[in-house]
Amino acid sequence: MALQQGFADPVHDAQGVFRAALEGLSRPALIRSLPTKVAPPPPLTPELAALALALADADTPLWLDPPLAASEAVAAFLRFHTGAPLVSNPAEAVFAIIADPQNAPDFAAFAQGTPDYPDHSTTLILALGHLESGTGHAFSGPGIKGVARLDAAPVPADWQERLGTNHAGFPLGIDLILTAPGRIAGLPRSTRLLQPAEV
Amino acid sequence: MSPAAALPQTGYNFAYLDEGTKRMIRRAILKAVAVPGYQVPFAAREMPMPYGWGTGGVQVTAAILGASDVLKVIDQGADDTTNAVSIRRFFGRTAGVATTTRTAEATVIQTRHRIPETPLTEGQILVYQVPIPEPLRFLEPRETETRQLHALAEYGLMHVKLYEDIARHGHIATTYAYPVEVAGRYVMDPSPTPKFDNPKMDDCPALQLFGAGREKRIYAVPPHTRVRSLDFEDHPFRVQRFERPCALCGAEDVYLDEVVLDDAGGRMFVCSDTDHCETRRDAIAHGESA
Amino acid sequence: MYVAVKGGEAAIDNAHRLLAQARRGDPAVPELDVAQIREQMGLLVDRVMTEGSLYDPDLAALALKQARGDVVEAVFLVRAYRTTLPRFGAALPVETGAMAVARRISATFKDMPGGQVLGPTFDYTHRLIDFALAAGGDPEPAAEAEPDSDAGQCPRVTDILGAAGLLETSPPEDGAPVGDLTREPVDYPADRALRLQALARGDEGFVLALGYSTQRGYGRTHPFVGEIRFGKVGIEFVPEELGFPVPLGAAALTECQMVNQFHGSGAVPPQFTRGYGLVFGQSERKAMAMALVDRSLRAAELGEAIVSPAQDQEFVLAHCDSLQATGFVEHLKLPHYVDFQAELELVRRLRAEHAALHEKVETPIREAAE
Numbered sequence: 001m002a003l004q005q006g007f008a009d010p011v012h013d014a015q016g017v018f019r020a021a022l023e024g025l026s027r028p029a030l031i032r033s034l035p036t037k038v039a040p041p042p043p044l045t046p047e048l049a050a051l052a053l054a055l056a057d058a059d060t061p062l063w064l065d066p067p068l069a070a071s072e073a074v075a076a077f078l079r080f081h082t083g084a085p086l087v088s089n090p091a092e093a094v095f096a097i098i099a100d101p102q103n104a105p106d107f108a109a110f111a112q113g114t115p116d117y118p119d120h121s122t123t124l125i126l127a128l129g130h131l132e133s134g135t136g137h138a139f140s141g142p143g144i145k146g147v148a149r150l151d152a153a154p155v156p157a158d159w160q161e162r163l164g165t166n167h168a169g170f171p172l173g174i175d176l177i178l179t180a181p182g183r184i185a186g187l188p189r190s191t192r193l194l195q196p197a198e199v
Numbered sequence: 200m201s202p203a204a205a206l207p208q209t210g211y212n213f214a215y216l217d218e219g220t221k222r223m224i225r226r227a228i229l230k231a232v233a234v235p236g237y238q239v240p241f242a243a244r245e246m247p248m249p250y251g252w253g254t255g256g257v258q259v260t261a262a263i264l265g266a267s268d269v270l271k272v273i274d275q276g277a278d279d280t281t282n283a284v285s286i287r288r289f290f291g292r293t294a295g296v297a298t299t300t301r302t303a304e305a306t307v308i309q310t311r312h313r314i315p316e317t318p319l320t321e322g323q324i325l326v327y328q329v330p331i332p333e334p335l336r337f338l339e340p341r342e343t344e345t346r347q348l349h350a351l352a353e354y355g356l357m358h359v360k361l362y363e364d365i366a367r368h369g370h371i372a373t374t375y376a377y378p379v380e381v382a383g384r385y386v387m388d389p390s391p392t393p394k395f396d397n398p399k400m401d402d403c404p405a406l407q408l409f410g411a412g413r414e415k416r417i418y419a420v421p422p423h424t425r426v427r428s429l430d431f432e433d434h435p436f437r438v439q440r441f442e443r444p445c446a447l448c449g450a451e452d453v454y455l456d457e458v459v460l461d462d463a464g465g466r467m468f469v470c471s472d473t474d475h476c477e478t479r480r481d482a483i484a485h486g487e488s489a
Numbered sequence: 490m491y492v493a494v495k496g497g498e499a500a501i502d503n504a505h506r507l508l509a510q511a512r513r514g515d516p517a518v519p520e521l522d523v524a525q526i527r528e529q530m531g532l533l534v535d536r537v538m539t540e541g542s543l544y545d546p547d548l549a550a551l552a553l554k555q556a557r558g559d560v561v562e563a564v565f566l567v568r569a570y571r572t573t574l575p576r577f578g579a580a581l582p583v584e585t586g587a588m589a590v591a592r593r594i595s596a597t598f599k600d601m602p603g604g605q606v607l608g609p610t611f612d613y614t615h616r617l618i619d620f621a622l623a624a625g626g627d628p629e630p631a632a633e634a635e636p637d638s639d640a641g642q643c644p645r646v647t648d649i650l651g652a653a654g655l656l657e658t659s660p661p662e663d664g665a666p667v668g669d670l671t672r673e674p675v676d677y678p679a680d681r682a683l684r685l686q687a688l689a690r691g692d693e694g695f696v697l698a699l700g701y702s703t704q705r706g707y708g709r710t711h712p713f714v715g716e717i718r719f720g721k722v723g724i725e726f727v728p729e730e731l732g733f734p735v736p737l738g739a740a741a742l743t744e745c746q747m748v749n750q751f752h753g754s755g756a757v758p759p760q761f762t763r764g765y766g767l768v769f770g771q772s773e774r775k776a777m778a779m780a781l782v783d784r785s786l787r788a789a790e791l792g793e794a795i796v797s798p799a800q801d802q803e804f805v806l807a808h809c810d811s812l813q814a815t816g817f818v819e820h821l822k823l824p825h826y827v828d829f830q831a832e833l834e835l836v837r838r839l840r841a842e843h844a845a846l847h848e849k850v851e852t853p854i855r856e857a858a859e
Contacts, residue, residue, distance in 0.1 A: 211573070217573070240674040240676070241674060242671075242672050242673050242674055243674070244572050244671075245568045245569055245571070245572040245671070245812070246569065246572075247569040249565070249812070249815065249816035249819060249820065250812060250813045250815075250816030250817055250820075251816040251817040251818075251819065251820030251823075252816060252820055252823065254816075274823070274824060275824045275825075275826050275827045276827065279497050280497065280824050281497045281500070281501060282823050282824075283497075284497035284498050284501060285497075285501060288498065311823075312825070312827045312828060313827055330817065330820065340803075341803055342677055342803060342807075343677050343678075343803065368839055369839075369842065370835070370838070370839070372835060372839075374828070374831035374832050374834070374835045375827070375828040375831045375832075376828075391825075391827075391828050392827070393827055393828065393830070393831040394831065395831070413813050413816060413817060415674040415675075416674075439831060439834050439835075454827065454830075455830070456826050456827070456830065457826075457830055457833065471826070471827055471830075
């Protein structure tokens, strides 16, 4: 079986994807473009694959959600291009790659960090169909000038509750990198979901 | 602006660091941004320049820099101090990126001890070189202890220190590396910038990244984040004010270098930010109002 | 009119040309070549390899040449080069018990299998400057001894003591990966493997002084030199695709095992404990000092009170590296105009306030005097 190609230019492609992720997490709820020519085996999306290739390696265990874990081709692609070990326990993962966000496990299942080391936490990378800023839920926090709105779909039914709980545990918690075709946005644990009355 | 070189120095990877090291640093930067003010441990590499001379800032810059970036490097606010020249040249050689002395033209600014006078803008990244990242270090030298204090957000020690200053001198006697509280949680060392620059960190449109190579820590302040200088109700935070304007460009409300002119007490005060000063002098020479 | 100083780049280039000239010295004197440094300044080369964490005598010799003989600078060059090298994996642990010993001494037993082997040593030289050496010439050859019947059988003294139960045993190999100081930030408390790495890389002078301090009562450990051995050991590596060890060559090492008193605890009967030192090439001073400090740093593990610098791992590990120390000390020569200006302003203000205060107090006295 021939493996699909990774980055055409490993140095500069990885840098570009990283900067998009950095922009995303440092300016939460603001959408950036994430162009990539990586063509991974489905259901791994090009954006998920680009982020995994840019950020993961032998030092970062990956957790794949069931649709991704079910694909031998996806596992082979990620193993070959990142060298990252695949783990079945989400709490052991540095990155969780999620192709079916609606059915993502509860955020509490992932590593939350510890009071001494809040950085020992999982970053979740989600593939969404729809990602739009300026509309949807309102957020505030570091990186946001005033209030920012972000509409993301599909998401779990208890999305708002999950975001609220995750932020309430700050500085512990998980960070979210949201992707849609050609797009990326971040919702780190520092970002607070505003209630309608607060906006 | 010096354009990007067609062929950076070969034999090393783009921006010197190998890709694995860059990935490790990039992951630390993402965590730092997600937990503003928290010092993320990272496996700082041994760089071809001495510890204490900007190895942390250089590693952060190397990890974020892309071919289309425009880099500015300052030390003491100046582009022409020898260590700034040396670091700018290092990236000119190993990354071939365009470099500039103009704050407004730069996408990435690496700094030691100053924040530029020209207000930073959305999309810019300011990378600080940090010698001692731990704001509590001189109150408690043990890492095992300070880590606990941060975990518990127990910053009473810092307030006691500042208050002892007031009791002794009538003022808070910390003039640089003045501690700040970031986003209402972590107390952070802003690096040895004069406290004059502290207000520029608050609600800054640029992303601020801090790299400490010898101490192996990275931390961050995202754009538009609340950065509060620690103080007391009866002793509010105040910055240093200079009595006179810059002797070269006439700027007021800027930080000045004191230049000794002779051995008879002759002194003059000039902008520490050389780009700011030059831009203003150019404007004056072209007849624009300063 | 004052003009700000410019031209940093040209000044730096010229400073480096001057450095190159100073390195070369008087051109009428023949230039040193790297092989001469490697062969004739061998102990210096060994030190650079040890603190540089890279076994490459030629590279260390070249670094010394480039650094004008400055050890810390040479270590810096080697480290900065080392960090760019690709890693293929870790060699198997070296078997020092199978060392081809060039020197082996024990202070605990008069004789033992393999015997005492004096080998090349400064010990018992009278430290009289040999003026004849200035003229050069070949040294007198050493006499070749007939190999003893037990030559090649040179068990470690600690193994002999261990077999009798008098010395603590090493913990069994648990297969857990050994940390790498150069790849991960140190998290305190650091385990012994990381501490030994730090001590091996640590500045010889610093480690020596710390070891010495334990002898003077700052964390005393009652040490005896169980054994010091110097010689070559084989290095083997198991490539993943082959699955069996392949010899890579040999490295010269100095190993020191200190035997230290331990009074035992409720669970453990009194027995000797050990401190361990291992360095590249021949450096007994460093290996011995390392073994003393290693033992002191085990204070917590052995239930001893931590009261002295050599027992304090945060103190030792954070300060033993010569590159970190020299970098931060020497960074003080970088410009600090901005911070100093901030301090100047404060001191001037405090002085003015102080003067004003004393003015008020002194005025009536002055009036009275008038």
